[in-house]
Amino acid sequence: METFFFILFAVVAIFSGLMVILKKNPIASVMFLILALFATAALYVMLMAPFMAAIQIIVYAGAIMVLFLFVVMLLNLSKIQEGGVSALKIIGALVAGGIMVAIAVVVRSIAIPADSGFLRELPAEYGTVESIGRSMFITYLLPFEIASFLLLAAIIGAVVLAKKKLE
Amino acid sequence: MNYDYNLSAIAVPLILAAGSVLVLLTDVLLGKKAKDSAYQTTLTILALAGVFCFTRWGTGGSAFFGQVYTDGFTSFFNLAFLTVGFLVVLNSPNYLIRNGIDHGEYYMLILLALLGMTFMASAGDLLIFFLGLETMSICLYVLAGFHKSRAKSNESSLKYLLLGAFFTGFLLYGMALVYGQVGSTNLAEISNYLAEAANPLGGYMGIGLALLLIGLTFKMAVVPFHFWSPDVYDGAPTPVTAFMSTAPKAAAFAAALRIFYHPGIELGIPWENVLWVLAVLTMTVGNFAALAQTSVKRMLAYSSITHAGYLLVGFLASNELGASGMLFYLFMYGFMNVGAFTIAYLVNRRGKGNYNLSDFAQLGTKSPMLAALMSIFMLSLTGIPPLAGFFGKLYIFSAAVQEGYVWLVVIAVLNSAISVFYYLRVMVMMYMREGEDLADLEKAPTVAITAVICGLAILIFGLFPSPLLDLARASIIALL
Amino acid sequence: MIISLNHYLVLGAFLFCIGVAGVLTRKNAIIILASVELMLNAVNLTFIAFARHWGDATGQIFVFFSMVVAAAEVAVGLAIIVVLFRHKESINIDEVNLLKW
Secondary structure (H helix, E strand, O other): OHHHHHHHHHHHHHHHHHHHHHOOOHHHHHHHHHHHHHHHHHHHHHOOOHHHHHHHHHHHHHHHHHHHHHHHHHHOOOOOOOOOOOHHHHHHHHHHHHHHHHHHHHHHHOOOOOOOOOOOOOOOOOOOHHHHHHHHHHHOHHHHHHHHHHHHHHHHHHHHHHOOOOO | OOOOOOHHHHHHHHHHHHHHHHHHHHHHHHOOOOOOHHHHHHHHHHHHHHHHHHHOOOOOOEEOOOOEEOOHHHHHHHHHHHHHHHHHHHHHHHHHHHOOOOOHHHHHHHHHHHHHHHHHHHEOEHHHHHHHHHHHHHHHHHHHOOOOOOHHHHHHHHHHHHHHHHHHHHHHHHHHHHHHHHOOOEHHHHHHHHHHOOOOOOOOHHHHHHHHHHHHHHHHOOOOOOOOHHHHHHHOOHHHHHHHOOHHHHHHHHHHHHHHOOOOOOOOHHHHHHHHHHHHHHHHHHHHHHHOOOEHHHHHHHHHHHHHHHHHHHHHHOOHHHHHHHHHHHHHHHHHHHHHHHHHHHHHOOOOOOOEHHHHOOHHHHOHHHHHHHHHHHHHHHOOOOOHHHHHHHHHHHHHHHOOOHHHHHHHHHHHHHHHHHHHHHHHHHHHOOOOOOOOOOOOHHHHHHHHHHHHHHHHHHHOOHHHHHHHHHHHHHHO | OOOOHHHHHHHHHHHHHHHHHHHHHOOEHHHHHHHHHHHHHHHHHHHHHHHHHHOOOHHHHHHHHHHHHHHHHHHHHHHHHHHHHHHHOOOEHHHOOOOOO
16 A cells, blocks of 8 residues: 555656656646645655645645746746757756766665665654654754744845835 | 753854844834944944954853854854954945945845854754855845846846755755764764764765765865856955855855864775865866956956865865864955955946956056055965965965875965966056056045955964964864 | 665655756756755655654754745745846846856
């Protein structure tokens, strides 16, 4: 059963990932990106991370992608012309393929028996909102506060840039 | 349970964080009446943070569950960042007012970028390092595009953002693989793992550290990940360029030392070979490209690539002298580059805004003081004794010789010799070339003060390098 | 076939490389940004798989922060793209004269 769902969501993720970079129309690209994000969220659930799956859908697929679509439609960008096959594209594809091979070789060389599943027994509260909240607001309190200033910088920065005239 | 929240451990970033909000508020509340209230507030905050940093010099230990180190290394880099920040802010209003972009947000973003850098230098956890790096980068993306009515500035920030985000992906992937191998993101535990593992780079660790290094070398502008820097530096507003070419580079090297500097742990021959090749490429490519430039701003941009190469030599040597030489050099490089960009900007205003080398013609007779200061910066960048730049190079190169990298040092010295050509070209232009009669320089006291401070610092630390070097050495020992 | 860590890692690597290929081959700034999101998403999957492997919450926390960073980058990136569009009436990076990669 798990195998079936893994293959299903993996295929959806890879297919929509490919569509993101192959579609000419940015709106279609962004839509497929949302699909890819949903498929990964499903995989998060299978990896015992339901809270992260929820965040992925709310923050990523919800907020960020709406922002994307908003800008794409605001600027009315559906008709950008791109050239066909060029040297750039071939080099890009080769680089990406090279990285892929390197990582695949490393993964294969790791001495985890291929068909053993996950070995470690998980604690009962693993991945629950409560346990995540505890470590976020106790152990990782400082990163949380830094992140708030990072977002402040991003908000101010985006406003400064996108506003037509600053006072 | 012991809640390890020692706020005094993060006093400097706290001051910067509170300061950034304060600057925003003063700008909103008082900005209409007192135009430079944000400017003055920022300078006060930076000075305050500097005093705090100096009087409460780190004595070792960590806080926040080992996520932040409070040692001399942290304090040393905090002082370096704050110094660069102070100098850049000091001379900014001239540029900003002239171009009609004197908004308080500029100062706030500089403060937040510094906040990010302080966390990069003090990080005891990959998560803190990552967030510090991103806080810094996001501020820099916006600052590069701050002059938004100018297409070049906008293009610069777009290029920086797209490539920066791309390399963030690599950096993060590296972190994921390191985490996967070690089971923790804490730097102390990663270091323990490296010390104990039979094959430190086995498993996911090798490719993880390699991807981490790629992400960091992008920020340092090391060849082959340098291609963004000349265009971005060229397009960004000049005070921002002075800032970008110094402080983030120092922050990236600080983080690299925190993550990779483990004396006694051999990461193996391939690792050294990679760094060796990167150092040689970086020095040489930066140098030859700088030779071909006619714009002083672009020349300085390429030369900053070359300097990253010299710093890599110290990083490769990675003994006590090499690492403390790097700290010394990074601190001094801040003065040299901020000073050089400041004068380049002031002189450029006579010309057409292209930062042409020929704008410098006759500067020696028009304004002897500026010409003398520019000469100090150029000579120090070349590495002529007794200026501070010379001692930085001396420490780094002798450390590399100690470790047996003789050929690398030979190449580095040859590169220094080549760099004489383009640095001295500026001086020749100032003192020996007859140019068309250019307009007099505008009076810009803050710019002049910045240049004088930089020049004096280079002279003083050139004549008496040992106090700063001792401080750097103490910081490095704290790192062990 | 039982699904193990390696399957998730290979899937993550695959998605990451699709993202890399997108950044390197496309010229539309928005699609480049979307490809970067794909890369970050692949890294997040890797993190969560490792977190499951170690039975450790750190990986999940890291993912949370990487989403924060992604959101911030997208916000600033889209603002820059809007400004670019005002300048050039286009977001094709070939229009960006400085861009020579």
